[in-house]
Amino acid sequence: MDAAEALTLLMSPRGRVDPYPTYERLRGYGPVIEAAPAYYVVTGYAEADEILRDPRFGVLDDALRDQFWPGWRESPAVTSISRSMLRTNPPDHSRMRRLASGAFTPRRVAALREVVAAQAGELVDAMCERGRAGEPVDFMTEFAYPLPVGVICALLGVPAADRPLFRRWAADLTGVLEPEITPAELAVADRGAGELSAYFAELVTARRRVPADDLTTALVQAHDADGARLSGDELLANLVVLLVAGFETTTNLLGNGLVVLLRHPGQADALRARPDLAPGYVEEVLRYDSPVQLTSRLGTAPATVGGVELPAGSWALLLLGAANRDPRRYPEPARFDPWRAQQQPLSFGAGPHYCLGAGLARLEAQVAFPLLLRRLPDLALAGEPRHRTRLTLRGYDTLPVRVGAVAPGTDRGTPAGRRPGTP
Template sequence: MSTTWLGELLSEDGRRDPYPVYARLHEHGPVVGLPHGSKHAAIVHGHAAVGRVLRDPDFHVLDAEYLDRGSTRWRAHPAVRTMQHSLFNDSGDHLARTRRVFGQAFGSTRVSALEPMITRITDHLLDRLADAGGAPVDFMTRFALRLPSDVIGEVLGVPERDRAAFPDRVRTFDAILELGQRSLRELRAADTAAEELTSYFAGLVAARRAAPEDDLISVLAASDALSEPVLLANLVVVFNAGFRTTANLLGNGLHLLLTHPDALDALRADPATASSCVEEVLRFDPPVHFAIRYATKDTEVEGVEVPRGRTVLILTAAANRDPSRFADPDRFDPSRTDNHHYAFSAGPHFCVGAALGRAEGRIALSRLVARFPFPALAAPPGPRHHFMLRGHDRLEVRFR
């Protein structure tokens, strides 16, 4: 059976709905070893095992040191170089330095101060939904992508007039993160998107050095804490992640509420439950489903050997449905307590924007339901095919 797990996940049915595969994996314990010659040494999916590997210093992200062991050809690809310079794939002292720089901007205290701005943008976008007069609108385009894009845009200092150009480039760039093989065509398109995004932020950094404004890019441009390539790479990745993952949180969350009327009724009756609702959305249908780590020495996970240099596929979304950790894990229950999920990862690569994403989700869902007490799906959403950034491309909703 172990030879088919990756094939099942990457099949059309697995991409459409991976949760049945996750459930079968749990029947085989917290970790399954894969045969020699497989892309990964093991799949880690149990809640405790996932937490251990994500925090284990003997397991690293696929950093430059790892990639260079196979070939240095990756250095010719701007998209891959951008990821390697960023928080996503950096490690050690470089990672710690970058996290300190961006952590100050996205910590809980700073995010609390941003809540009036998030509320203002949310209410403006809700006004735009009301303009449709109850006709079907695509929630993803009209709200879910716009809110986090405008929020992270204001934090960084990306002018509003420029934000509409980002979604297509970001989707193209993010394709290199997907589970499974990527085509040369996809890689070349991602390289082009990376060059365009890097060029844009280079121009914005130069402009802020010449004329600083009250935004994060002005602060970073005046600092020498990060080298220019690292600064630009992290601006690209932080902006991308700042709206793609939160957009999926909002879309996944609204779809769950619309298909679980009791949960929608509970949130409508008590907006203060929005925080627990967001945590359950993150557990039940997270925007990101997996991570990959490699072993820096011969080791094991729950008795499964992982030789030095081999990778493990970490299914964080499967860990969020582990029946040994969560009662009735396949039930969407916003009243769930002790909801310790891995939607934001754990360890050195815990999401630096977690507090901001949670705040946006809480404010947006509570105010949306207060403004439109009886939203309804206008059409079934299309199938989803991605694991790294899992969300709806379209979500047609009537807001009444």
């Protein structure tokens, strides 16, 4: 199997469900592979990190997209994503990111720990109630989705009653992030983009009438005070991206991480006994089975990466999931080892597009895993989890578990004297 054939396998439904064997086949051709003229696949950690930080490489913004995808403006999904910070380069990217970054400072994220613990405790209560007679419970539906969506919706000021709407809409829209998409899949993504944009247009109108202490109000006021800081299209696009990115990645992190822990009972026992080890566990889950498997960059000037010359106009597909298992950086990369001396996975990217909500995603996982293991010591898989047939955003569609007995005397993860509640 040559590199082009391996890449074709990776993009197939079978290759997407378990990409790691294919990553290793591609790695055999080197850390930077020319898969086609001006099209490069990157499997090496150092090389992917270099490209993510190098200003000669950018995302596919409007000007570049016009060259490669005539008619892209006819797609609501592509248009919506392209107007956000996710698909813009400096200075527009820096301008938009600055407006939202205040909600994700380390101090503000740390202040959310008690809120996240309270929400997680309530979700475990609900799982126990639903599975008290031994019935399987879908962890993705009952915990992995509602925890992060509740937190990001609280930050944005989305009413709690509306939160169930977003799972399907986001799943539809994020199809556009895949490296290959069929016309039928694009139509589904367009539908999701339309529903999300319509929802946030109504929320923006409501916040103009009655401002609130939330991120939506802050962005609306930035737009209304000076349209040059944030246009109307950018306002809606960034609200959509903040919502979707705020839970899609974390939902997958929680699902992927729980499966890893349940399949490594010794490691789970250690974390149950020592919750302070959670940061290392979360970093290793991010490395071992990343919720984000790839991203891409376009070279705007010639560059040499990993000894390979990439001319201007080169398209680089960065396989983050492969880079996180690069044996040059991580000895025995296929082994789950929370005590690795060196972690820093590329799951949240690097450079100017480093994930704005990475700290929040880490916090939610650091709270959730010890809480689940402590309160549900007999938690176990109740069947084979089913992966989504996505490559960019890797996670489970369903994850059946049995909650088993609840540990006696365990609290709900809420500090003494505080009443559990949602943000």
